[in-house]
Amino acid sequence: MIIKDSMIIIHLAKITLLEKSCDYFEDVVIPEKVYEEVLEGKEKGYSEVSIIETLITNKKISIKKVGEETILKKANEFNIQKGEAEAVALYWQEKAELLATDDDNVRKKSTILNIKMIGTPSIILKLYKEKIIEKDKTINSLNELKKIGWFSNAIIDKILMEVK
Numbered sequence: 710m711i712i713k714d715s716m717i718i719i720h721l722a723k724i725t726l727l728e729k730s731c732d733y734f735e736d737v738v739i740p741e742k743v744y745e746e747v748l749e750g751k752e753k754g755y756s757e758v759s760i761i762e763t764l765i766t767n768k769k770i771s772i773k774k775v776g777e778e779t780i781l782k783k784a785n786e787f788n789i790q791k792g793e794a795e796a797v798a799l800y801w802q803e804k805a806e807l808l809a810t811d812d813d814n815v816r817k818k819s820t821i822l823n824i825k826m827i828g829t830p831s832i833i834l835k836l837y838k839e840k841i842i843e844k845d846k847t848i849n850s851l852n853e854l855k856k857i858g859w860f861s862n863a864i865i866d867k868i869l870m871e872v873k
Contacts, residue, residue, distance in 0.1 A: 710736040711827075713809040714796040715746040718770070720811060720829045720857065722757035724850040729841055730832050731769040738803065740795035744772050775799055787818055800824060811859060830860060834868050847872050 711734040718739065721727035731737045739747075744765075751758040764770045775781050775798045783801075784794040793812045800808040808824050809832065810816065819826045827835075830851065837847040851865050851872070 710738055710803055710805040711807040711809055712738050712740070712796050712800045712803065712805045713743070713770075714739070714812060714815075715743045715792045716811040716859070717809040717829055717832075718743070718747065718761055719750070719755075719757055720854065720859065721832065722760040723857065724833075724853045725760075726833065726836065726842065726846075726850055727757075727760055728764060728769065729836055731764055733836060733839065733841055734807075737770045738773050738799065738805070739770055740792065740799045741772055741774050742795040743792040746792045773799060773803070776802060784822075787822060789815055789818070797822065797824065828860075829854060830864055830868050834871065837872060844872060 718727055721730050747758060747761050761770070765772065775795050780798040780802050781794055784797040789797055793810065793815050796808060796810060797815060799805070806825065808826050809828070810826060811828050815822070815824075816826060816828070833847060833850050836842045837844070842850070848869065851869050854860050855862060855865050
């Protein structure tokens with residue numbers, strides 16, 4: 710099982726790799742708060758929301774509730790809030806294999822939180838290495854991530870060099 714937060718599913722949807730990543734990881738779960746955050750984009754007219762909703766309808770992404778308030782409070786104690794806090798709490802609650810997040814705050818605290826993480830650039834590289842996407846799609850996706858501007862160009866350039 711992999712728990713994904715809102716930025717991961719939004720980024721993957723924007724670069725049209727969300728469905729392929731769901732097929733690869735199979736058991737993809739998002740917390741309720743992440744779904745609410747994604748739906749905020751619908752009001753703003755973001756096209757990626759319909760991709761995400763379709764994958765939820767088709768049961769490629771499931772939505773799960775954080776059952777214990779104490780687990781959520783534990784994440785809050787590390788100054789992790791909203792959807793990211795629920796994603797971390799759900800990771801602990803479900804004893805998931807991976808937490809997919811692009812949130813710097815969570816990523817910096819992953820060791821102390823005892824979380825095994827993966828980010829969007831690494832997911833793209835994994836899909837390429839597993840021959841799920843072609844070289845051209847990989848390069849185009851990484852270049853799209855550069856345009857989004859959320860990631861360090863150094864990280865993306867390093868992955869681009871590995872692919873080329």
